[in-house]
Amino acid sequence: MDLSDATWTDVRDCEAELAVVPVGSTEQHGPHAPLGTDVVTAEAVADAGCERVDREVVRAPAIPVGVAEEHRQFPGTMWVSPDTFRSYVRESVESLFYHGFERVVLVNGHGGNVDALREVGARLTRDGDEGTYAVPFTWFEAVGDHSSDMGHGGPLETALLREVAPELVREDRVDEASADAADGWGEWVSYANLAYDSAEFSDNGVVGDPREGSAERGEELLELAAAALARLLEAIAERDVSRPERR
Amino acid sequence: MDLSDATWTDVRDCEAELAVVPVGSTEQHGPHAPLGTDVVTAEAVADAGCERVDREVVRAPAIPVGVAEEHRQFPGTMWVSPDTFRSYVRESVESLFYHGFERVVLVNGHGGNVDALREVGARLTRDGDEGTYAVPFTWFEAVGDHSSDMGHGGPLETALLREVAPELVREDRVDEASADAADGWGEWVSYANLAYDSAEFSDNGVVGDPREGSAERGEELLELAAAALARLLEAIAERDVSRPERR
Amino acid sequence: MDLSDATWTDVRDCEAELAVVPVGSTEQHGPHAPLGTDVVTAEAVADAGCERVDREVVRAPAIPVGVAEEHRQFPGTMWVSPDTFRSYVRESVESLFYHGFERVVLVNGHGGNVDALREVGARLTRDGDEGTYAVPFTWFEAVGDHSSDMGHGGPLETALLREVAPELVREDRVDEASADAADGWGEWVSYANLAYDSAEFSDNGVVGDPREGSAERGEELLELAAAALARLLEAIAERDVSRPERR
């Protein structure tokens, strides 16, 4: 059930205990992919995952601005501080808990949100009433071997966009995007990433080769991510979420 | 320019100084209108207003969850605290300021956001670099005599939905919505509203008669609101936003 | 019972459940009216209102500094941030709740406090123990048709001062105050107020004509405001303040 389209009486009459909240970001994705990429992809995976579950799942509206200061040198990138992001996500989910949607998956499309969402999930789970539970799911970590190809505006995101919103990919700029892309994320010395901003290691904001992200690959990614999300939803629907005992 | 669909290079190449940020809420709007009403209407007005301006205007993604605890007794209503809402809006706008979009209108679709947005606008304007400016615009306050008919899920919102998203109005529940609606917002004694929650004075969450909100009226509302927003955008584009001198 | 003058044993022995907290501001009121206007008027109305109620009401000391950054260009204006103001008022009222004064009216004398007090009242009412309740009352909104003449240091405030503290009105500067006054509050385009500071639209800080504020009018205003406050106190004394049920 799409919460935005439903009425309160529809919500009252549904039996769902599960909810998903797409969490995105509005940030640069190179010269060929839109600033809204992480919203589009998070929504697509959330919807596809919910379809594959044989239970009612409430689907909240996507959170559009995330932890993306790392891309601020690129025009149009929006961001909030991690503190504000955590509060906004946490309180939004608490309002879902209030109505009995007590098992929530945060379907995330942006790497910069990962740490913050883990912290939010822990707090929602530990501090909520006994029975509440929230966990983040980042789609590009859940696509098997493909995951190692994740970059930024690179093969995976470009592929998924070509599958779910091809009109948003500037095909005529893909070669240029590829030519100036960085090979990997960050500047690493002794297993520490010395860079905090993508502008430190990528001229055009792209990491990885977007030419390796065909629509066919996008279809496969969507299938893999949706199946993974569906398994996760089943797992948390069945999960004993009571808090562990003290030793 | 729709920020979500644009690439960072598109944004770099545009000349805009103006931006609009639609601000909505996901909250009950009676048995006949969707929880996403305030997002849909804020976006529609924002887009229609920008179209009527002969300047480039950047259009940010809509903020979907607002100050709506007042509707929490109705299933599906989402909300964050005023503090978190203020921070989320403020920091989102500051990221627009960062890129040179220094004159911003917060196009609002929800009454519960009004006070918070005024506070945010003041802080953004006073605390920002000399030259930055932000002001809220609430569409249903800007539709002339119609404004006095505003309720909740009532004539104005139902009319505008019928114009911009008719598929979201449950026409078969409008009579019921009307029958149980409250006549006015709040419980007033000595010019003070004693009620804090809509459930204190409305059984089904509706205030005002949605039957009085035809699609024709919606068309007129959209025209009025869009024209008003366009005038506002022109005004702030030309405005001297330097801070006033001390006496 | 004036809390400041009472001893704790007096308070222990009284039966009051009602309390009023005058809330003012120390801010410019033109060349003819004192910075303390909003404290003086809030206290006068609070006291006159309590007198007209046939119940014991505890009267707390006035809060002297409010949300008045909008007047900062005028020397002597004091202010705190809205966040700090909300915390200070809220915690002060919580300490009254602690002693059983669980129904509280915030008697306000300053327009800039209105939004913040509504937010505080909601939080006190929703978050407190079942049975607690707080609501703001702004005297110049509760004087019938006079209310439309409210400005700043204008007819209403000058009138009330002449009634309750005539020695504080500089009669020899009233003509000058009037001559340089603004006609209305703010700079409006498309129903949005573009101005955040009074110095943007008033040279001397006055809005409205103080010459139209005679002592006789002040007497009437005090009577109207006091009667309104008394009705409000009676209403909340009888009010069922249990929280509404979920739908």
Added chain:
Amino acid sequence: MDLSDATWTDVRDCEAELAVVPVGSTEQHGPHAPLGTDVVTAEAVADAGCERVDREVVRAPAIPVGVAEEHRQFPGTMWVSPDTFRSYVRESVESLFYHGFERVVLVNGHGGNVDALREVGARLTRDGDEGTYAVPFTWFEAVGDHSSDMGHGGPLETALLREVAPELVREDRVDEASADAADGWGEWVSYANLAYDSAEFSDNGVVGDPREGSAERGEELLELAAAALARLLEAIAERDVSRPERR
């Protein structure tokens, strides 16, 4: 110059760089002395001190609610958290700094405020523009040998009240107040005070014998405190408040 009674034009025309802010508390002072004792005494000392200085000094309105949770078991006691108190005082003083009153004495009447005011003074001094300075002054620490007799509602406060507001002392309850008073403040073991609340060591909230607080003693206390405050004001008017150099 009393800021509350002055107009902004009066303030504009004065030459003051010094300001005093009386800081009180509304809290139990035994069965014989009013809850407002700390406000009354702080104001009296502030006014008397300013009179003795041959410079213009701005006198702000008194802050009426302080850090007094320690008396919460006694009806009528009001308090805010130390965090909120610090913010309220700090921002109030910052608004005075804004107008050029850059050397400020916080004239304090309540022991529970002492630590918080020291912290506020440090922050105002260190964080403000070069040239700003604020320091707390607690009157009963500045009355020579008398200071060792300070208690709570005891000899010093009762004496000063009898001098400046005798009508507020319930003379017919002084014997009773004395009989049940504690000898000293706190419960001490190994130089640590084990008690956090006055109710832990005083049955009626009084510490020290109020019978030892005659009006004559009050007159002397006022003279001593006022003279001390005047010396302090002179000292900070002449003080080099530039920040110390790094070593």
Added chain:
Amino acid sequence: MDLSDATWTDVRDCEAELAVVPVGSTEQHGPHAPLGTDVVTAEAVADAGCERVDREVVRAPAIPVGVAEEHRQFPGTMWVSPDTFRSYVRESVESLFYHGFERVVLVNGHGGNVDALREVGARLTRDGDEGTYAVPFTWFEAVGDHSSDMGHGGPLETALLREVAPELVREDRVDEASADAADGWGEWVSYANLAYDSAEFSDNGVVGDPREGSAERGEELLELAAAALARLLEAIAERDVSRPERR
């Protein structure tokens, strides 16, 4: 039991209800004494005190950075804000409460921490579950007549260092430290300390004469402080920590 050296199974098997948390600071102590002085001394006193108690006491690791901005002009001084310090200490102690160590002494070695620790102790005691209790103990306030000789890097601290960590005292710089030392802490006018930073009144950061701090005196100080702490631990072990009743 030293918590850092113990395993969780050791902790599970112990019967302690008492805990001590050494609280220090890393800050200048003159040219002859180390920046870690307040950690070393707090730990030494904590350990010596625990040894003298015939009960199991858990000893937490020392908190190394405190409220020491007052020494910031001297290289190497570390500090956090009072707010952060209070949160860090409070939450650390709450985690001890969680495991049943509900009576806690904060063994403090730094004057700048005193006010903040008192506030933390109050909050921990008032806000915790019925049965929890925390109180600060500052060693140099608990050494009888010696206490009046406390300065900074002066007789008491130098003496205690010579007793517990003589290798850290630069004996060849003690004469120099003494020569440039201030006689007393602060700059006092009318019983108010006008100075906020030690650099305002001490050239080399020392207050008091370190030559008067022999190892023999250090031995006596340690004995006195440890005995005082032991008495305090006994007292709070036996203390009725239920909250006082309302009047």
Added chain:
Amino acid sequence: MDLSDATWTDVRDCEAELAVVPVGSTEQHGPHAPLGTDVVTAEAVADAGCERVDREVVRAPAIPVGVAEEHRQFPGTMWVSPDTFRSYVRESVESLFYHGFERVVLVNGHGGNVDALREVGARLTRDGDEGTYAVPFTWFEAVGDHSSDMGHGGPLETALLREVAPELVREDRVDEASADAADGWGEWVSYANLAYDSAEFSDNGVVGDPREGSAERGEELLELAAAALARLLEAIAERDVSRPERR
């Protein structure tokens, strides 16, 4: 230079621009390893790394309590909230920046601190004066192939303890520790870790087999980690830390 042992004059006279701050945790490490494991190991690596660098490096005291709520079911575990931890670390480092130690490595020994330290490093680097820089380094991520054996109280930590503090390992409990240990960290479904607390997947708090952590392996780990840290220190000493340009 060990900051705790140095005097301020020593610090003044040194030429260092580099600093390291060991960051640990006081938390369960199974029945065989001490609660202080993460402090001991972070300090050992920090010291060994500094020794291998041919530059002066300031070594701050270790931060002893971190983000460890995940182990709270095991007695003795201490923790603070992520917010408080971030503030404490950030402000501590800012005080080092103040003295010119503008390139800082946070040498971390606890997995639960990783996300928070990355956030702190970003904020310190972005918000500080041009020229400041801070980056976290977690030793067990920097030991080559060994890193994949990290657990909790498992092979790596046990090995390093046996090398640097063998007296703290309870050899007689290692078999028991091993027998009840979990194989891996967390409960994974669809690449999401469903568990928030170690008690959800480990009976005795151990993950991985401590028997595989010989002293010899510990020696190698220390060598690897120290060498990695030394390389990192060299790299940031030479690094251009100016902020990247806008696109």
